[in-house]
Amino acid sequence: MSSAVNLECKKLCMFRCLYAVGLSIAMQYLLLTIFLLFVNFDIFHPITWIATTFRLMYSFYTWLSIMPLISSVIVFGILLGKSFLSVKKYYATRFRWFFGTALRKFTFLGIHLMVGFLTAWLYARFLHPDYRTLLLPYFDREVINSRYTFLVFIGISSGFYFFAKENLKNESEIEFPIIQEKKFIKIRSLVYSILYTSLVKSLVPTLCFAFVYWIIGNSLNRALANSFGSEIDETYNSLFTIFTSPRMLFYAWILCSQILSNMELMRHFFSFLLAEEMHFVVEKNPVVAASQTEVSLVEALALKEVPVVQQMACLDLYNLSSAKAVKRRLEVFALSIPGGHPYNWNQLSGQCLSLINEFTEELASSVKKISTMKNPPPFAQLKPSASETAERILLRQYNETYGIRRMMADPVEQPQPACGTSGQSNNPCDRVNEILENIQKSIEESAKAAFYAVPGVFYLFGEQDGAKTAFVLSNSQAIVWLTQGLAGICASSLHEDKYGVVQNELSKIIKSLLKLKLELDKLNNVNLNGKKLDRNLITLKNAVKRSLYRICTVFGDYMRDLVDEQDDLRNLQCFLSYQET
Secondary structure, three states, X not given: OOHHHHHHHHHHHHHHHHHHXXXXXXXXXXXXXXXXXXXXXXXXXXXXHHHXXXXXXXXXXXXXXXXXXXXXXXXXXXXXXXXXXXXXXXXXXXXXXXXXXXXXXXXXXXXXXXXXXXXXXXXXXXXXXXXXXXXXXXXXXXXXXXXXXXXXXXXXXXXXXXXXXXXXXXXXXXOOOOOOOOHHHHHHHHHHHHHHHHHHHOHHHHHHHHHHHHHHHHHHHHHHHHHHOOEEOOOOOOHHHHHOOHHHXXXXXXXXXXXXXXXXXXXXXXXXXXXXXXXXXXXXXXXXXXXXXXXXXXXXXXXXXXHHHHHHHHHHHHHHOOOOOHHHHHHHHOOOOOOOXXXXXXXXXXXXXXXXXXXXHHHHHHHOOOHHHHOOOOHHHOOOOHHHHHHHHHHHHHHHHOOOOOOOOOOOOOOOOOOOOOXXXXXXXXXXXXXXXXXXXXXXHHHHXXXXXOOOHHHHHOOOOOHXXXXXXXXXXXXXXXXXXXXXXXXXXXXXXXXXXXXXXXXXXXXXXXXXXXXXXXXXXXXEOOEOOOHHHHHHHHHHHHHHHHHHHHHHHHHHHXXXXXXXXXXXXXXXXXXXX
16 A cells, blocks of 8 residues: 555545534534523523623633633544544453553543533633632632632533543444435534533533532632632532522533533544545546545555545445446446456455455454353264154164164274373373473463452453454444445446456355355354344344345356355355345
């Protein structure tokens, strides 16, 4: 993959991230306007209420005061963009996950707390004079304003609450919508829904934060008073006083909802803007090929350094198999001029098969590590059924009644050699080495079992059974689009491919899909990472089945000419007879 293509794709993602940051900055002014409309509400003078609010909103003082919050939002947007565009890493243990993500998580925690603090500091400056400053004059001295510290505490706690809920354990993931909508409609629906739901979701946390402030608020105010050389205001030291202050609780509730909606909107802006569909060119124009101003579909599929672009390419391939993309499919089936070679199809199918086979190998290697797959129950030790036992007893009684003797005696079961001793040589040194290796292995297994038996050790240093397989399946959305898109192009080629270029690779495609299906079938009754049902596994299995059904429905009459191996034909028989469920 050339560096120019990589740079072009990163530039595309950067423009979308800048667009999301711009929307987030615009939302700060919208949220502040909504907050001022709530705070300055006056039902008896509606025109004065609205005019005063907008005059205050567009004043130089407001634009200057909001700059610290805008700066923190920009930093938050940069961190979010890097998180969305980064390549996912697998951490086998919680200990590795902590050290691998500690720096990023602490950075996110700091920026969440900063956004919460600056939002509370900004909004408090537009409230009643009793809530605007940290120090209040009280006769001949200054005291710590409990109302102000209460709102600041609510802002910081709201930032920590959103971090613990959304970013502590979860990683930033792009959610591709089922139906693509226009940007304006999507933004409008997001703003309406999140502003409403944040008011509902922030009610209980606000009351909990007020209760926590009653416990530790006095200590915080005393520490601030010692720092500023002032005294504390003991007005809100009792829980009854806090919960009987409707104005202060109302301000805290609106502030908490604004912070939650602000961060939720920023996350959704990045998610849906980066997930916006993009049509890649099937064949580059030779005139502009040297300048690399456009990225082909094959190049985007091979771009592992930017997973977002690779997922958009897989989605574009899935859309390429729809009924509306006939002209683009003709470019895939076209022959090169001069030469007459199926260059486009060979490159596209080769890249798709490479991704599918690579995913299948990674899945197969992770499946082998599952404990139930390591030690499957031996079929030789299975107990016979009751009907088989009854038939044997009746046959033996019949033979004894009529004096019929068996021509061959029952084979004497030879004792199975111990593990690691099969095919052992007569050399004494080799046998001593094998015995020492078995002893070492047993000691290691015993020490490992004793080490993990200590409470909390396995939780930190042990790898959960099926965790690697669950991680591999969590990245399977691109394979879902890839298999269905490739099968759809193959199915359409029967009537659209005039040169028959698809049939050369059709047997390889069927074999790759069957191999992937067999690996997925091994996970039917396996718990992945403590879960009996995995949504990603079910989605991928259904996608592979749909792909095989689509190919078998179109090429069912020619399947014996396309597939040579009898095992593959036997596995395809259930799809040809529509019996696979």
